[in-house]
Amino acid sequence: MEKLTDHKRSEIKGRLVGIFGQENVTDKAHDLFPYSYDATECEPHMPDFVVLPETVDQVVAVVKMASEAGVPLVPYISGNNIGGLTIPERGGIIVDFSKRMNRILHVHESHMYAILEPGVTFGQLKKYLDEHHPGLRYSYPFAPPFSGAVGNALLSGMNNMSCAHGSMGDWINGVEVVLYDGTVARVGSCFLSKEFRADNWYSRYPMPDLLGLFVNWQGMTGIVTKCAVQLWPRRPIETAYLGIAYGYETTAEFMRELGRAEIIDDISAVSVEVAKMALGIPTPIKVPEEPDFALLIPVSALTQKHLEAKHEIMQDVLAKVKQKHGNKVFLTGFDTFASLVGEGTRVFYDLPGVITPLVEYSGLTWFGSYAPPEHLGVLFEKATAIFHKYNFPAFVYSKIMKSGHYGIFRPIIRYKKDSEEDRARKAMEEFFDLGVSYGCIPYKTPVWMCNKLKEHIDPNWLALFKKVKGFMDPNGIFNPGRWGI
């Protein structure tokens, strides 16, 4: 977008005030500044306006206005993604849903879904379910309670039930979305009525799955105003195990085997350095005797016998891995272990929560990727070497998703923005090259990484992607610049 002239700026502001009211529109630099950057190395860009919508009608009005005026729209919830996804690459209007469009519209107890407005946070949803629907649960990522639940689902984030149920993108039953011309479309089983109804958002199949036009598009194809996410029955017993492992391949194999056993809710592995960060060591260095990884394994069960059966199976898996790799993996109850080594480690289990190791520095970045599980061991090893090369503490985070159909490989760097950003960026580029060379696909992808990714992907996919983008956003108003287009 070309820089707005004073006249045009004034005209747009007048129209925005007409839509949202004076108190819900700002173009003051001190209001705009926090929306111009995030924790990552992604280049900051100032927006021209921030608006706070409350209704779908207001979103429709701003989309029509933006289409007409050719002004970019960037949907925003909490801005704490680690990919620069809400940085307005080409300026324009930040549509901040977090303040007023954050209602939990309906929870369908029988069909087990919740219809959310885009500004609903994980903490809000958890509190609401605990208070009003204690028999149902959502699941939560390593993210603070103020993170947006809808944004995470639309960007295929992960959570603490991902080993059992896969990516959050798979949990979406349907969305209501405002298209470029102001049309409001409902996608998913909710299409089976002329008007909005709260009781028909139970599935995204068997009609053509148009959700693919919106999931993982980073707000480039429309603005989602409602999203139905699946909930799950809450089990009477929820507990967690703690694993400790020596060896990269041993860790990876243990994760894969536990995933395939289909008895756990989730499994997250972190470099041992990360556990020490949570215990107050700011720049931990692994001592030679220490294990390489700590693993958190949430498990739920219907009865004590059910839990005991799962425990027995876990011990069998452990024995199998030990038989192959030696006595290199250890498993115990998480709760007592956490009290033994330090309560700080609980941040990884009490979700959603502020993961202290992630917020102690001014900069935070990662190569978050979906990964082929068979390569996790070598990825751990090579990523650790890259951390050491660039003099950052090893911070590998990994998961097995959907019983092992895919995994997560995410090297993370905490850094000082004023002095370490170049080094962090160079390390990230190496993580990217490493990951892609083993078939990893980055998610919540920053622009610079998308541009690198284009060098590797099927050109016909890219051509199709651009065609779809052009069809869905002919005026180029939806979060332009993302994916470098």
Place this chain on the structure above:
Amino acid sequence: MTKISEPQDILGLGIRNLLGYIEGRGELEPLIANWEKTVVIELVGLYAVSIHFHEKGIQIEPGIDANFDVMVSMSLETIIALADGRTSPVRAFLKGQLKVKKAWHVGTLLKFLKIILPALRIAGERGARHGKTHRS
């Protein structure tokens, strides 16, 4: 107040945390007054840490100090079971789950157990409280 070193390894941090429970109750200082001993705790399959008690405080470091006075070896499961109260040192010892080197230093062993066992029990009780929170 007893000065406890700041270890950089995960087991050392655990030992420091455990000693902190006792220190928090004001029970550590009288127990270790004028006590100059080195005790090693080994978690079998993991590694060992050496704990030096001396007049200037407590120093914790990874590895086995060759001049240890007593060395206690057990598995991760056993130390968790001790914390949870599912076993006792005597029972674990009789079952071969807890082994002691230089056991003839009975006084040192008993004193160390007097320090570490209450700390482990505090950890176990705290863990159980959190377990209830998580409905486990």
